[in-house]
Amino acid sequence: MPYPIFITGATQRLGLAIARDLLSQDTPVIFTYRTPKPSVDELVHKGAIAVKADFSTQAAIDRAILEVKAACDGLRAIIHNASDWAPETTDESDGARIARMMAVHASAPYCINKALASYLSKTEGIADIIHMTDLVQETGSEKHLAYAASKAALHNLTLSFSRALAPEIKVNSIAPSLLMFNEGDDEAYRERASAKFLLPPAPGAHEAVNAVNFVLGSDYMTGQTIHLNGGRPLKNC
Numbered sequence: 404m405p406y407p408i409f410i411t412g413a414t415q416r417l418g419l420a421i422a423r424d425l426l427s428q429d430t431p432v433i434f435t436y437r438t439p440k441p442s443v444d445e446l447v448h449k450g451a452i453a454v455k456a457d458f459s460t461q462a463a464i465d466r467a468i469l470e471v472k473a474a475c476d477g478l479r480a481i482i483h484n485a486s487d488w489a490p491e492t493t494d495e496s497d498g499a500r501i502a503r504m505m506a507v508h509a510s511a512p513y514c515i516n517k518a519l520a521s522y523l524s525k526t527e528g529i530a531d532i533i534h535m536t537d538l539v540q541e542t543g544s545e546k547h548l549a550y551a552a553s554k555a556a557l558h559n560l561t562l563s564f565s566r567a568l569a570p571e572i573k574v575n576s577i578a579p580s581l582l583m584f585n586e587g588d589d590e591a592y593r594e595r596a597s598a599k600f601l602l603p604p605a606p607g608a609h610e611a612v613n614a615v616n617f618v619l620g621s622d623y624m625t626g627q628t629i630h631l632n633g634g635r636p637l638k639n640c
């Protein structure tokens with residue numbers, strides 16, 4: 404039996420597509436979820452192990468790490484997908500918002516990678532850590548300042564962990580921009596967004612699935628970012 408892949412926030416959209424794809428390849432999966440929903444049961448029914456975790460607090464991050472350690476002897480990979488695309492208008496103080504964004508996108512991956520690196524080292528061949536980041540780590544975002552800053556921190560962790568964990572563990576990022584629209588994005592938003600890309604935006608979750616499989620299949624790539632952004636940085640530059 405191969406060691407499992409641990410994926411955070413795996414019960415909707417990109418994370419769910421990645422988890423389903425791994426299970427279809429007979430790769431065991433351990434996943435976290437925050438909100439109970441039918442996809443939790445679906446993944447468990449397919450053999451995955453569920454860990455309930457809200458990464459907003461350090462205590463919850465530490466609890467999740469203990470649960471993952473109890474659920475396996477080793478890991479093939481960790482995929483940090485859990486994320487909250489919080490705008491600057493959320494009903495909380497600025498201090499609370501930046502602390503929460505940093506907890507979910509930087510503290511959780513940092514603590515999980517440090518705590519589980521020895522589990523990854525047990526895998527036969529090279530193990531992987533994949534950080535789901537975002538184009539805005541490089542551009543910033545006037546509507547999602549705290550979110551963008553925390554994704555930039557995660558990008559930086561890709562660089563540091565790739566140095567610290569080689570050669571046993573590869574560490575890479577996948578940095579999307581608009582792979583999927585959200586429910587509630589109206590036609591005007593979709594048209595405005597589409598004008599910002601060289602390629603038609605919102606291609607779907609399979610783009611992330613393909614990128615994950617490429618990273619897992621490579622023995623010679625670490626500290627890198629796969630940019631899935633439809634050429635957005637080159638539009639009108």
Ligand SMILES: NC(=O)C1=CN([C@@H]2O[C@H](COP(=O)(O)OP(=O)(O)OC[C@H]3O[C@@H](n4cnc5c(N)ncnc54)[C@H](OP(=O)(O)O)[C@@H]3O)[C@@H](O)[C@H]2O)C=CC1
Nearest residue numbers: 412416417437438457458484485486487535579581582583
């Ligand atoms: N979709 C896109 O176009 C883009 C995606 N990305 C990145 O790709 C990844 C996947 O994107 P997407 O599928 O759209 O993400 P979603 O926002 O749809 O889902 C992210 C998941 O993260 C979980 N999550 C949110 N907050 C927390 C928290 N505090 N603690 C634990 N889990 C939490 C949610 O869990 P639950 O549902 O259980 O509450 C949710 O299932 C993310 O890292 C995202 O930033 C980057 C750029 C563009």
Ligand SMILES: Nc1nc2c(c(=O)[nH]1)N=C([C@H](O)[C@@H](O)CO)CN2
Nearest residue numbers: 486487488537579580581582583585
């Ligand atoms: N956790 C999430 N992060 C992001 C999402 C999302 O829905 N959940 N969406 C985006 C946008 O598609 C953005 O890329 C469009 O400009 C970014 N991050």
